Amino acid sequence: MAELRAVVLRPDLERLGRYDAQRVRQRLRDGFAPAHTWVIEVGGALAGCVALRPAKDAYWLEHFYLDPDLQGRGIGSGVLGSLLERCDGEGALVRLNVLRGSAARRLYEGHGFTVENEDEVDVFMVRHP
Helix, strand or coil: CHHHHHHHHHHHHHHCCCCCHHHHHHHHHHHCCHHHEEEEEECCEEEEEEEEEECCCCEEEEEEEECHHHCCCCHHHHHHHHHHHHHHHHCCCEEEEEECCCCHHHHHHHCCCEEEEECCCEEEEEECC
């Protein structure tokens, strides 16, 4: 999963001047929580992962990576929709951050996320149930 993260994030991190081959992998290792993480499989093969970490006032959608060869086929949208349905059932807010300029932002906006704030690297988004 750390390798997939590096592959998926590399273009955006390079564009932002923030790519570090070791750090991009280590950040997943440091924040990995198996109890809140799902593996995404397509045809029995590893296709990605996603985490939904409970916090005091919301869930945090984290580590959502999908193999670039599988992007654009509705897989990520299906996974995200299922997770959000669960959160809606609980009446829970969902928060995330996405890199500035990332194409993933369109996916999140399409599922009702709006911008809360942003800095030079990250866009912080929220979705109300």
